[in-house]
Amino acid sequence: MESNEIRIIYGKDAAAMTTKLIESIPLEDMIGDRSTQVVIKPNLVVPAKPESGATTHMGIISALIEYLQDHGFGNITIAEGSWVGSNTEDAFRLNGYYKIRDKYGVKLVDTKKDRFRKLTYDGLTMEVSETMLNAGFFINLPVLKGHCQTLMTCCLKNMKGCLSDRSKRDFHRWGLMQPIAALNMLVKPSLHIIDSISGDLDFEEGGNPVETDRMMIGTDPVLLDAYGASLMGFSPEEVEYIPIAESYGRGSMDIESAKITELNKPEAGSIRPTxxxxxxxxxxxxxxxxxxxxxxxxxxxxxxxxxxxxxxxxxxxxxxxxxxxxxxxxxxxxxxxxxxxxxxxxxxxxxxxxxxxxxxx
Ligand code: SF4
Structure with missing residues (x-):
């Protein structure tokens, strides 16, 4: 898949949509070596169900693991750390991650309890999870949703779950925008699969989900975030960390030149706003x-x-x-x-x- 590509699929079945997206690349060719350590990072910012608009749908995780195992990839880790003040293990328990771990025999890491490496970019030093840094192939599974401080959150901001709680606190002290961009120069997922099925209207912790029934896949987090911003009614420039990440060379905000492919078309359904x-x-x-x-x-x-x-x-x-x-x-x-x-x-x-x-x- 080229860096200027975004593929979109519409529907309600997260597992079936994920399978179609990764088969379209195809993912097995992107990873190559079957012994590669594949790390999957969902969004579990708080212990909340995906239907609330806060967290990644479980069908995406299970479809991804089944695809990987069916194609001979046996070294799979799910890793995530909730925001400061929330217990990641509560989020794992609520969403059935321990069952997924036992069913498929994959590793499950709470990055809050991980070992960290101190890394610096553009004068900002942060503690980054060793599990994330050691990934052979890193798959980011953000939720496209609103955010009370940064307007929106998607690929770039989801990387905050790779930090120690101490660094997460530093990010807020430093104003969030530049640190988010800098973090993305230190941890670089190979692939992003965006859950835009029911992301929240304006808060990362959910409560006001917007039924959107859509998922996207791509490799450039700046392009994907710029596109996600337009879907939410923002210009990419309004979401300050996106142009900063572009200026660092992490990707391109040029949606006009992007190759955007829809694998299917949306279908009419009943709308149930809450x-x-x-x-x-x-x-x-x-x-x-x-x-x-x-x-x-x-x-x-x-x-x-x-x-x-x-x-x-x-x-x-x-x-x-x-x-x-x-x-x-x-x-x-x-x-x-x-x-x-x-x-x-x-x-x-x-x-x-x-x-x-x-x-x-
Ligand atoms: S078919 Fe009509 S309602 Fe459906 S996405 Fe297209 S314009 Fe909108």
Whole structure:
């Protein structure tokens, strides 16, 4: 897979979607040597279920291990460390990681209890997990979701789980942005498989999941994060650690030149907004909307709200979904709503494009 590639798959079955993504590369050729130590790093920031919008879906882990073992890779480790104040083992227990360890005979490491190596990049010294540093092939499994301090979190920020708690505290003292970029010059996963099935609207610890039903795979974390930012209605420059990581040479933010391939198309399904998402949903008129399309609209509305632009919508609702095909309306999102007076193309459109349309109203 080339560094400027992103492959996307839509659906609800995390295991089946993962298998299709890694078979499309194919992963066995990327790793090569069957004796390679493969380290898998999910996002277990807190002890919470994936459905909350905080953590990686378990189907991704099991599908990945089954694929690796079926193709002769026997040296597999799952490693992660929750944020300061949370116990990683609680997160392992809640999500069934001990059962996965015993079922497949893989290693499971709480990086909080790991040995650490002190490494420095751009004047910042941090303690990085030996397990992560010794990986022969490192697979990052972040969740694309909102973040209260950095706006969003995906590939680059998920690397914080490789640090000691002491270094995690230092990162907050240093302002997060530059340290996140610097960390990614010290720990460099070979592959990123993004869980964008139900990532949280605005907080890394979950509570307001946005049904998105999408996963992505790629090798450039800067490109993937830049793309993820656009899906959430941000420009890559707004998420400060992304351009810093690009300036360090970790990757490219150039989404325009990226080769983006969809392995399938999203399908219409029932939308069940909960929590804060329901409030934003009151400004929408979904009719047979695909989850990824509707999620883009929700993220765009969230950005519009943050920018103080909700008042201009008044009582208007934004149409979204296949049920609007061939109809006329005031505002619509996605090619199904091309009959709208104000519309944005895309199937599905990005939140950044929807936001730009809404801001022009
Ligand atoms: S434009 Fe229509 S078909 Fe395409 S993702 Fe949106 S709702 Fe689905």
């Amino acid at each position: 929590g804060a998402v329901s409030r934003l949903a009151s400004h929408t008129a979904p009719d047979m909307a695909c989850s990824a399309c509707y999620a883009s609209l929700i993220h765009a509305l969230k950005r519009l709200e943050e920018n103080g632009g909700m008042r201009k919508l008044g009582n208007m609702k934004i149409a979204c979904g296949q049920g609007w095909k061939g109809k006329t309306m005031e505002i619509g999102s996605g090619v199904c709503c091309s009959g709208a007076k104000h519309s944005v193309k895309g199937c599905p459109p990005s939140a950044a494009d929807i936001l730009a349309m809404l801001e022009r109203l």
